[in-house]
Amino acid sequence: MAGKTVDGEGLDIPDRIKALPVRRTGPIVAAVIVALLAAMLVQGLVANKRLDWPTVWKYLFNEHVLEGVGYTLLLTVISMAVAIVLSVVLAIMRKSINPVLRGVSWFFIWFFRGTPVYTQLVFWGLFSVLIPKLSLGIPFTDISFWSIDSSVVITAFNAAWIGLALNEAAYLSEIVRAGLEAVDAGQSEAAQALGMGRSLIMRRIILPQAMRIIIPPTGNETIGMLKNTSLVLAVPFTLDLQFQTNAIANRTYKPIPLLIVACIWYLVITSVMMLLQQQLERHFGRGFDARPVGTRGRRPPYDPPYPGKSEGEPHDDVSKLNQATFVGLNA
Amino acid sequence: MTEVNGAEQTAGGTRPAIEARGVHKAFGQLHVLKGVDLTVMPGTVTVILGPSGSGKSTLLRLINQLETLTGGSIRVDGELIGYKVVEHRGKRMLQTLDDRAVAAQRAKIGMVFQRFNLFPHMTALENVMEAPVHVKHLGKAAARELAVKELTRVGLGDRLDHYPAQLSGGQQQRVAIARALAMQPEIMLFDEPTSALDPELVGEVLGVMRELAQAGMTMVCVTHEIGFAREVADQVVFMDGGVVVEQGGPGIIDHPSEPRFRDFLQHVL
Numbered sequence: 193m194a195g196k197t198v199d200g201e202g203l204d205i206p207d208r209i210k211a212l213p214v215r216r217t218g219p220i221v222a223a224v225i226v227a228l229l230a231a232m233l234v235q236g237l238v239a240n241k242r243l244d245w246p247t248v249w250k251y252l253f254n255e256h257v258l259e260g261v262g263y264t265l266l267l268t269v270i271s272m273a274v275a276i277v278l279s280v281v282l283a284i285m286r287k288s289i290n291p292v293l294r295g296v297s298w299f300f301i302w303f304f305r306g307t308p309v310y311t312q313l314v315f316w317g318l319f320s321v322l323i324p325k326l327s328l329g330i331p332f333t334d335i336s337f338w339s340i341d342s343s344v345v346i347t348a349f350n351a352a353w354i355g356l357a358l359n360e361a362a363y364l365s366e367i368v369r370a371g372l373e374a375v376d377a378g379q380s381e382a383a384q385a386l387g388m389g390r391s392l393i394m395r396r397i398i399l400p401q402a403m404r405i406i407i408p409p410t411g412n413e414t415i416g417m418l419k420n421t422s423l424v425l426a427v428p429f430t431l432d433l434q435f436q437t438n439a440i441a442n443r444t445y446k447p448i449p450l451l452i453v454a455c456i457w458y459l460v461i462t463s464v465m466m467l468l469q470q471q472l473e474r475h476f477g478r479g480f481d482a483r484p485v486g487t488r489g490r491r492p493p494y495d496p497p498y499p500g501k502s503e504g505e506p507h508d509d510v511s512k513l514n515q516a517t518f519v520g521l522n523a
Numbered sequence: 524m525t526e527v528n529g530a531e532q533t534a535g536g537t538r539p540a541i542e543a544r545g546v547h548k549a550f551g552q553l554h555v556l557k558g559v560d561l562t563v564m565p566g567t568v569t570v571i572l573g574p575s576g577s578g579k580s581t582l583l584r585l586i587n588q589l590e591t592l593t594g595g596s597i598r599v600d601g602e603l604i605g606y607k608v609v610e611h612r613g614k615r616m617l618q619t620l621d622d623r624a625v626a627a628q629r630a631k632i633g634m635v636f637q638r639f640n641l642f643p644h645m646t647a648l649e650n651v652m653e654a655p656v657h658v659k660h661l662g663k664a665a666a667r668e669l670a671v672k673e674l675t676r677v678g679l680g681d682r683l684d685h686y687p688a689q690l691s692g693g694q695q696q697r698v699a700i701a702r703a704l705a706m707q708p709e710i711m712l713f714d715e716p717t718s719a720l721d722p723e724l725v726g727e728v729l730g731v732m733r734e735l736a737q738a739g740m741t742m743v744c745v746t747h748e749i750g751f752a753r754e755v756a757d758q759v760v761f762m763d764g765g766v767v768v769e770q771g772g773p774g775i776i777d778h779p780s781e782p783r784f785r786d787f788l789q790h791v792l
Contacts, residue, residue, distance in 0.1 A: 387630025
């Protein structure tokens, strides 16, 4: 994040060294080769008539395509939101002292991670066939206080996000568990010694620190989810981006331009998500990427090298942060 | 304070702050403590010395219930810790206390760790305010005032908004002491508080501990700082191999009677 400042600027340093940099030919050679390849690629993309760019532009903002973008986003956001909440609950259950909760969590993860998401989506699509009525009553008797047709509750859209969310929760909960376990045991001991209870320690001490570790892979999962939404045709739910562009392609016999349309939108959404992830990482990284304030803020003796937080490489950056922190906590 | 729980009163009428009787602790097949007795009177400083692996840290961790007892009993201010005595089928038996009761017992005892264990995602001020706000349910403003007071007491009044990573080891350990003091504990436990520090930073932490002792805090310190023990301790306990080998006033450091203690001192001094 630091700008281009010279070390010891303004200080009186005698015989300050002004040396020429090492001559490096590697970057120049690489730049020439990459520029050449890029030019060939652009030329190929623009000049190739079969890619049919006019059609791409024509459909890029088509109302059905935009509707597809909307539903894809909506499905991603809802499924991820539900999955994140559920996964934290599952991960905490997995680490609970209550063996029943541990078992339930284990079973959930075993089942939803162990079967293909496509199959799960087919099942959710068939839910109202398998279980026609949802009712509230006394189990194993015919007494029912309230009931409703499944097809009203489990619409195609609901089946789509429920299916995606439950599957995702199983995967995410393992990520969350890894995050929880990565927090140094001394943190929980210090909190216990202060008289804090289990749930308080989880909420105030462990989870906030685990978030730092959880967010990068969760960003990964979110981007994966964005594209997994194209599987909802298994339900079948037919309003997402992939299905809509495919439908237009089938109608107009122009599959390639419409695949490009879909790709462009997926890339745009992914880029926005990466920006959001960067903001989140910055928020939960507080205290970890802190630098000494002024010259009097002395570094701790075991201090890990302060990880550089440079823009544009969020993934790299965070793994460095994690490493550095582990060194610090275990020193 | 609340209930006596059948603790014996000593002759003078003052009750020991900590009373450990026949304490055993085993981790699996590893027998770490083999019948330790320890009495700590209120307002006194006890320094526990001993080679690593002698069980001194384990004893501290037992007092604060970070480990569970395998045998024997520990009373804090007369109250049995970790267990309560119940009638079960006509017999008096021990029953493990629930989490809430354990947390309440822990809140009366402050603990300082070798590796500081500050919460890295909170500033110094937030670290100290955390327990008063969320355990004692003190208002934010009152907790802040208390935290500022405790941090000033350990000489860090100008480091309130620094994150632990921005502080030196000595400063971090002093924040950790302030954090424990903010819960207004009756007893403070120090588990090798200066062992992770650079030599030049040890003094600032010992200075804070010395002031605390002078203020009348009941303290139990596991440390290798013989000078500190000689100067501040009311009681010195030497442990080796899971038992108390020798104990007495600070004078025993200069005139040890047990050969094992003499050996140890020769290596440390």
